[in-house]
Amino acid sequence: MSQPLVEVRDLKVHFPITTGVIFDRVVGHVKAVDGVDLAVPRGKTYGLVGESGCGKSTLGRAILRLTEPTAGSVRFDGVELTKLPPAKMRGMRRRMQMIFQDPMSSLDPRQNVESILVEGLQAHGIGADRNERRKIISKTLDAVGLPKWALSRYPHEFSGGQRQRIGIARALVLGPELIVADEPVSALDVSIQAQVINLLDELQDELGLTYLVIAHDLAVVRHISDVVGVMYLGALVEEAPSDRLYREPLHPYTRALMSAVPVPDPEVEDRRERILLAGDLPSPANPPPGCRFHTRCPWAQPTRCADERPVLRDVGGTRVACHWAEQINSGELRRHEVRVELIRPEGEGETPGVVSAPSEPGSYV
Amino acid sequence: MALLDVEDLSVTFRRRGQRTVHAVDGVSFSVDAGEVVALVGESGCGKSVTSLALMGLLPRRGAQVGGSANFDGTELLALDQRSMRDIRGKDVAMIFQDPLSSLNPVIPIGIQVTEVLVRHRGMSGDAARKEAANLLDRVGIPDPRRRLKEYPHQLSGGMRQRALIAIAVACQPRLLIADEPTTALDVTIQAQILELLKELVRDSNTALIMITHDLGVVAGMCDMINVLYAGRVVESARRKELFAAPRHPYTVGLLRSIPRLDVGRGEKLTPIRGSVRDVLPWSEGCAFAPRCDRRIDASIGEPPPMVPTHTGHSYRCVNPVPVEEKA
Known part of the structure; x- marks a missing residue:
């Protein structure tokens, strides 16, 4: 296999929590991303899923250095990004672009589409003159399925799906190799979602793009990704080829997440069994010791889980961060009902309730 | 006869100098006690406006409501504000999409829950507080006594939605309208909330109108499904039949x-x-x-x-x- 386009090693992004009126005193850190290793193969799609607050967007931004990583390394096509001087970094940005969730707030309402698209070209000195730039732009418009007359219009004149197309065009116009798409379809209606998902698929086939897709919707991620990484509280808990992950999820969190996704089919819905998780995500400012998930995990064991942080390890082609993955998968360990304690900063959030767990491990759709 | 019979409901927004909008254009459906009925559609199909019209929450000026909504013999659309207030929160309650903006940020949760009890069930002081704690406990909020003193921002999204559900079910309403109750939540929290709603319907024989854009949610819990497009019901069927043999191209x-x-x-x-x-x-x-x-x-x-x-x-x-x- 050829060298992956993006290689992330032990990436950390910690945001300081400060107090004080005049002097900022750092009282702690929010560990948004806390040691992530991943590789995005060239021409493929890597899907990153997780619930809000798990650090998936921060990870995406840190890879592009839109948020400065605290530690770790990001290699893009063999070049170490984290140590690149700003001028060089700006040059690299041409090769890596981002698509944002909400096209309304990521497009300047006072710029027309032409000006939005031409801005990047000018900044990177692409196209010798106006005519050449126009040619590039009209080619891009065709590619994303926007009409010619769109050029002189403003973002508010378009529907949500069309706005997202403008966002995609803005990323594409520079001819990037990597596109980081942060929740590209979650703001859109289902019928429009499908249009945009198909468009992303087609563009990948045509242009050989590499995608890092960040989304909370597992069904969407499964649909467009070759490899899927599941994040929980700042770290990857499982990574596997898309089909394998859905056929045989190994990490308890992945299992719970998958059993919670509604499937538009009553036959399936009636048959399947849910793993309900207790409470909410613990605060990333004060993550639980040991396995991050052990406070909510229906399979948590008295040994190891609470005091030893599991690392990603290979289990039959899946990378999973769980001490007991094999035993859980073979059915040796059963789910139990647990009342879990959460460690939280004083006065923040709540303690979680009881996990109501049905007794039989079941099939996951 | 059904608990709620909506017949030819229409809502028209008129604004001077602007085009008249028919947000809801003749919607009919009915809900029985203990039944979950879904209104499904994409944004702009009129599903939320339908619920607001039923609850009498549309602005008096500018919005014109037509048709009829018969709730156990009472015509909801003909009620004056005063009698509507007696029904709203007591017989018919509503759960909104975004719990943070539907709870008052400067009032503790406890007061917001007891408010309904005092207004509709005539409870007072200690009794109301006790009942409020019971309610929070019932919807799965741990340590309810302490929660009562807390403000909405101190609760997580899922907990806020639970608190909102507690307020809605405080007076054991016969009809509950849930407008996208889980759209703002993560999937694992969504699963918790949907389970809770199912339980409430099962245990207290409440009728539930579920308004959502998510056909997955609908497939899991609704008995009767109405698909809306541009302000009209375009297809209506029982759950299994709709998914097994949909007839409308939309x-x-x-x-x-x-x-x-x-x-x-x-x-x-x-x-x-x-x-x-x-x-x-x-x-x-x-x-x-x-x-x-x-x-x-x-x-x-x-x-x-x-x-x-x-x-x-x-x-x-x-x-x-x-x-x-x-x-």
């Missing part, structure tokens, strides 16, 4: 455009052409016709009528999808 289109967890990569989605903006007024034919692949000459010109079948399944289409060609 329903079929929706089902085909949803990426499914149990279907692999590489399978192309079939999106619906165009967007909700490409709509024909119902008076000039089928509103979905501009986006429809099965459009025929008869789709344009006259509004298509609702075609009933013997199983209680009905659809508004002159050229419906044949039963065997299902999504």
Whole structure:
């Protein structure tokens, strides 16, 4: 296999929590991303899923250095990004672009589409003159399925799906190799979602793009990704080829997440069994010791889980961060009902309730 | 007779100098006690406006409500503000999408829960507080006594939605309207909340109107499903029948455009052409016709009528999808 386009090693992004009126005193850190290793193969799609607050967007931004990583390394096509001087970094940005969730707030309402698209070209000195730039732009418009007359219009004149197309065009116009798409379809209606998902698929086939897709919707991620990484509280808990992950999820969190996704089919819905998780995500400012998930995990064991942080390890082609993955998968360990304690900063959030767990491990759709 | 009978409900927004908008254009459905009825559709189809009209929460000026909504013998749409206030929160309650903006940020949760008890059940002081703690406990909020003193921002999204549900069920309403109750929540929290709603319906025989855009949520919990498009019900059927044999091209289109967890990569989605903006007024034919692949000459010109079948399944289409060609 050829060298992956993006290689992330032990990436950390910690945001300081400060107090004080005049002097900022750092009282702690929010560990948004806390040691992530991943590789995005060239021409493929890597899907990153997780619930809000798990650090998936921060990870995406840190890879592009839109948020400065605290530690770790990001290699893009063999070049170490984290140590690149700003001028060089700006040059690299041409090769890596981002698509944002909400096209309304990521497009300047006072710029027309032409000006939005031409801005990047000018900044990177692409196209010798106006005519050449126009040619590039009209080619891009065709590619994303926007009409010619769109050029002189403003973002508010378009529907949500069309706005997202403008966002995609803005990323594409520079001819990037990597596109980081942060929740590209979650703001859109289902019928429009499908249009945009198909468009992303087609563009990948045509242009050989590499995608890092960040989304909370597992069904969407499964649909467009070759490899899927599941994040929980700042770290990857499982990574596997898309089909394998859905056929045989190994990490308890992945299992719970998958059993919670509604499937538009009553036959399936009636048959399947849910793993309900207790409470909410613990605060990333004060993550639980040991396995991050052990406070909510229906399979948590008295040994190891609470005091030893599991690392990603290979289990039959899946990378999973769980001490007991094999035993859980073979059915040796059963789910139990647990009342879990959460460690939280004083006065923040709540303690979680009881996990109501049905007794039989079941099939996951 | 059903608990709630909505007949030909219409809501028209008029503003001077602007085009008149028919947000809801003749919606009919009924809900029985202990039944979960879904109103499904994409943004702009009129599902939320329908619920607001039923609750009498639309602005008096500018919004014109027509038709009828018979709630156990009472005509909801004809009530004056005063009598509506007696019903709202007591017999009919509502859960909104965003719990943070529907709870008052400067008042502790406890007062917001006891408020309903005091107003509708005539409870006072200690009794109300005790009942409020019971309610929070019932919806799965741990340590309810302490929660009562806390403000909405101190609770997580899922907990806030639970608190809102506690307020809604405080007076054991006979009808509960949930407007996108889980859209703002993560999937694992969504699963918790849906489970809670199912439990409430089962235990207290409450009728539930579930308003959502998510066909997955609908498939899991609703008995009767109404698919809305451009302010009208275009298809209405019992849960299993709708998913097994959808007849309206819009329903079929929706089902085909949803990426499914149990279907692999590489399978192309079939999106619906165009967007909700490409709509024909119902008076000039089928509103979905501009986006429809099965459009025929008869789709344009006259509004298509609702075609009933013997199983209680009905659809508004002159050229419906044949039963065997299902999504």
